[in-house]
Amino acid sequence: MTLSEAQPTTSSLQQTLAKVFGYTEFRAGQEAVIEHLLEGRDTLVLMPTGGGKSLCYQLPAVHQPGLTVVISPLLSLMQDQVEALQAMGVAAEALHSGLTSEQSLNVLRRLQNSEVSLLYVSPERALQHAFIERLQSYQPRFIAIDEAHCISQWGHDFRPEYGQLGQLRQVLPNVPFMALTATADAATQQDIIERLGLRQPYCHRSSFDRPNIRYVVQDKYKPFKQVKDYVRKQKGAAGIIYCGSRKKTEDIAESLQDAGVRAAPYHAGLASELKETTLRQFLRDDLDVVVATVAFGMGINKPNIRYVIHFDIPRSIESYYQETGRAGRDGLPAEALLLYDPSDAQWIRRILDEHDNEHRGIVERQKFSAMQAMAEAQTCRRLVLLNYFNEFSEKECGNCDLCLDPPTRFDALEDAQKALSCVYRVGQQFGISHVVEVLRGSKNQKVLEHHHHELTTYGLGRDQTHEYWYSILRQLIHRGFLVQDIRRHAALQLTEEARPILRGENTLELAKPRLNLTSSQSKITDRGDYNKVLFRRLRKLRKDIADKESVPPFVVFNDNSLVEMCQKYPTSAPEMLMISGVGQVKLERYGEAFIDEIEAFLTLSSEKDVLDG
Template sequence: MGVSVLPSHPLSKVLAEVFGYTGFREGQQQVIDAVAAGRDALVLMPTGGGKSLCYQLPAIQSDGLTVVISPLISLMQDQVEALQAMGVAAAALHNGMSSEEAAAISQQLQENAIRLLYVSPERALQPYFTRQLQQWPVQLIAIDEAHCISQWGHDFRPEYGQLGSLREMLPQVPFMALTATADAATQADIASRLHLHDPVIYKGSFDRPNIRYVVEDKYKPQKQVRDYIARQRGASGIVYCGSRKKVEDLAEKLHQDGIKAAAYHAGLDHKIREQVLRGFVRDDIDVVVATVAFGMGINKPNVRFVVHFDVPRSVEAYYQETGRAGRDGLPAEALLLYDPSDAAWIRSIINEQADEDRRRVEQHKFAAMQSLGEGQTCRRLMLLNYFNEYRDNACGNCDICLDPPRQYDGTVDAQKVLSCIYRVEQRFGMNHVIDVLRGSKSQRLTELGHQQLSTYGIGAEQSHEYWLAVTRQLIHRGLVVQNIQQYGVLQLTQAARQVLKGEVALQLAEPRINLVVSKPRVADRGDYDKVLFRRLRALRKAIADAEEVPPFVVFNDTTLVEMAVHYPTDKTALLEITGVGQKKLERYGTEFLSAITAYLDADDEPLLSF
C-alpha cells in the first residue's frame, strides 16, 4: 500500500502528532475529503490498509460525533483502548458494560465530550438510541465490515441489512461503508441497502505483498500443522478448522507439544471465548485453533501466519481470513491444506441449499475457491483476478512462484492408478487403491483377496503421499471422479480409456511432498537487530500488562522493528519512528529510549541479523 507525502492538508498535523504517521496511505485523503464535503462513501481497502483512519482522523478534528457501527464487542474495545492511548475521546456502548459505565458515557455524549462512539448494529437500531442520534451533533455514520449488509456477501447478517433505516432518519448525515472484501454484486447491494446517495467509491488494491500464499496437499494434516507451527518459534498464528471437533483435537495436541495454543468456537462458553480472544490479543496465547466464529473481532497487527486446515467456501472468506496475517506490513504466510475430497463434501452441502439463487451464488463462489486451491499458476494472480484486479506478472512470493511445479511424463503413473481403480472394480476409496498399489499387507486387503490383483505392489517404490498427489491430479484432469454419495469411491470416466490404452501421453506435475518454501519462520528477515527487537517486545509486554491493554496499543511490531533498525536515542529521533506520536512519546518514550540506550551501551557493535 503506497504512502503519499503529506502536503499542507488540514489534518496533516493530527495525523503526525496523534498517530505518528508522516503520510496518508493511498485513498485515505480522497475518502476523507469526500466525506468532509458531505458525500457518502463506499471504501474497499484490504485488511491492514488503513480503513479506520478514514473516519477516525476527521472525527478527532471535528466538534461533532462520529458513530461507528461495528460487529463485535471485543473489536470495539480494542479500537477504543488504542484510541484512548493516543489521547482521543473515544467510547463504546455495548451490553457487556455495567449500567453505571453506560450512564457515564451517556452523560459525556450529552456534554458533547466524545468524538468517536462505537456501537453494535443491534444497539444502533434500538428506538431509544435512534432518538438520541437525532439529538446529538452526529457528523458521520461509519459502518465497518459492510459486506455483512449484503445477501451476496460471504457473511450476511440480517441485523446489518436493516441499517438502511438509519439513513432515512439522518438524511443530511454522510454515511461511510467500509469493507475489505466485496465483489461487484456485493458492492451494489451495500450501496442499495444503505440508500447511499451518489457515493464516492474507493477501491484499493487487494494485493497484500507481504503475505506469502502457500497451498500444500493435505495428507497427514495434524502432523503437517504441528510441524509447521513448531517451525514458527512462538510467532502468533491462527489455524482455521471446519468443525468444532477438529478445533478441540488439534488445540489439545498443540498444547501437549508445549505450544501456547487454545481452542475457539461458537459452542464454547462466552467467557471462555472472551478469555481466549483477550489472551491472544495480549500475546499470552501464541496460536488460536478456531472455526470461522473467530473472525472479525481480531484486532491484532502481528499475526504472522494463518493456516487453513480445511478449504474455505469462498475466495472472499479465504481472503478475509488470510488477511488477518501481517496487518503490520511485516512478512507473513497463509498456508492452505487442500484435499479434493474436502471440496467434494462442501459441494454436496451447498447442493442441499433450498434457495435456488443462494445455491447458485455459493456454487459459483466455491468453484472459484477450488480453482485457487488446485491451480498451477501464481496464487496471487488468481486471487487478484477474482477481485477484477488483473495483472500479468507473477508475484514471486507464493509456493508456485518459489517452487514451480516441474512437469514430467506421467503416463505410466496414471496408468498404474487407473488400472488399479479398475481392478478393484471401482468400489473403493483413495487410500485403499493406494494400499493395493504399494503392496500393503493390511488385514482388510488380505481378507478381500486384493493381494492377488495384477496391480498389487506395482507402485511400491513410491510413498503413499506420492500416489495421493498423482491420484488427485487425475481427479483434477477429469480422468477419475470421487463419488461423495458412495463414501468417496474412485470411479473412472470415459476420458480414462485413452490413457489406459496408451493412446495419449499425459504430462503431470511432479508430486510436491516436501514443500520447502514454508519451512523458514515467516517473520525472519535480516535487516533489523533481532536481539534488540526481542528486548523491546518484552518491555512492551510488561507495560501493556501493567496497563491491562493489548501490546499493540503501546506500539505495534512495525514500530519496534524501525527502532531496531535506526536505534533512536533521543526524543527527536524517536518521533521520526512510524507510529510514535506526541502522546505516545510522552507516555512511553522514556522507557523505550532507556532500553535502547542500555542495549547500545552493553554492545559496542549491534548485530543486524542472527
C-alpha cells in the same frame, strides 16, 4: 456548521496524523477519502485488511469537534479499537452488551456532555428505537459502517440486521455515511450503495494485493501431522488455524497442546467467558495459536499474526481473502497455508446443493466454484485471487508456492496407468488412502482383510512415497480421469476419459509432485535489516508495560514500530517521534522507557565491542 464549512487544510490533517497517530504520510487513498468525507459526501471505501480503513474515519473524527458513530459487528473489535484509541489520547467509547449498567450509564453521560469523539456500537444497538432517538438529538458529524459487505445479499457474509441499516439514512438524511469493507465484488458494492441509500458516493477502491503474504496450497494427506510440523517450525509466532467443524478445532488444539504449543480452540459452542479469555490471551501474546471455526471472525485486531492455516477449504474467495488477511497486518512477512483435498470440496458442494434458499444456494455455489478453482490452479495464486476481484494482471507475484516452486511437467502415462488400474482392481469401492496403501504394498489390516495384497497392482508403486501417489491421484481427479463418490465415503471411480489412458492410446503429462515445499518448511522469513537482539528486548519491555496496563501489546507499539526502532536506534524525543506509529501521547506515555532500553543496549554493545577488541 457543516462539515464542508469546517474543512481543514491538508497540512493540518497531516499534523493530526503525526501528532495523534504517529504517521508522517497517508497511505494510498486515505487522504482523498477523508477530504471527500469532510466535504459532506457519502463514501464507499474498499481497502484490504491492514490497508488503513480505520484511519479514514478515525482521523476526521479526532480532527474536528462532534460525534462520530462507528457501527461494527463484533464486541472484541470495538473494544480493541477503543483501547488503542484511548492509548493515543482519543475520547473513544463503545456501547455493547458486555458493559455493566454503571459502565453504560457512564458512556451515556459522557455522550450527553459531548465528551466523546468516537462511539462504537453494534448494528443491533444502532437500530434500537431509543438509540435512534439519541442519534437524532446528537446529530453526529458522520456515521461509519465497518464490514459493510454484511449489508449485501451478494456478499459472502450477509447479515439481516446489517441489511436494515438503511433506516438510519431515513432518520438522519443530512448526515454523511461512510461504508467500509475489505471484500466486495461489483454486485456487492452496488448493493451496499442501494441498501444504505448512499447519494452519489465517492468510491475508493485500493489494490487487493497484500504482497507481504505468501500464498501456499498443499495436498492434504496427513493433515494433523502437517499442521503440527508447520506450527512447531514457527517457534512461537502467532497464528490462526481455521477448521470446518467444532470438533476439529478441539482435536487440533489438543494435539498442539500435547506438542508443547500454547494453543486453544474457539468456536460458537464454547462458553462466552472461555471465548473471551482465549481472545484476550491471543491478543496479549499469552497464547500463540487459536484453532477456530469462522466464529473467530471479522475484525481480529492483532497486527502481528504471522500465519493463517486453512485446515479445510473455505466456501468463497471472499472468506479466504478476509481470513488470510488477518496475517501480516503490520506489513511484515506472513504466510497463508491451505490444505486441500478434493473430497472436502465435494462434501461442501453436496451441502450447498441442499440449500433451503434456492437463490442464496446459486450464489454460494458460484462463489465456491471460484474458490475451488483457486485451490486447484497451476498458475500464480495471487493472480487468480486478484483477478477474482477484477484487479487484472499478467505479472506473476514471485511470492506464492507456484511462483517459488513452479510445477515441472513429466511423462506420467505409466504412473497414471498404475494408479487407474489399482482403482479398477479394488473394485472402485475405496478412497485415495486405501488405493495408495495397495500401490505402496502396505500390509495393514484393511488391505489384508480385503485380500488386496493378492492383486496384480499390489506394490506396483512401492518405489514412491505416499505423498507422491496422493498427488498423482489428485491430479487424475482434477483432469477428469477419476471422480470421488461422496455417497460412498469418497470412493474413487473411473470415468470414460480414463479408458484411452489405461489402453496407452493417449499421452499424458502431469505436474511432478512437489513433496518439499521450501516456502513452508521453515520459519516464515522476516526482514533481516534490523537488530534482532534489541527487538527481543523491546518486545519484552512492551509486554511488561502492556501487562501492567491490561492492554494488548500492540496498543503500546506494533511490531513495525519496534522494527524501525531496531533500525534507527532513537535516543531522544525528536528521534522517537520520527518512528512510524509514535505520536505525541504515546511518546509521553512510553517514550522514555523505550529510549532507556535502547540506550542500555547501545552501551552494552559498545562495551562488548571494546572487550572483544
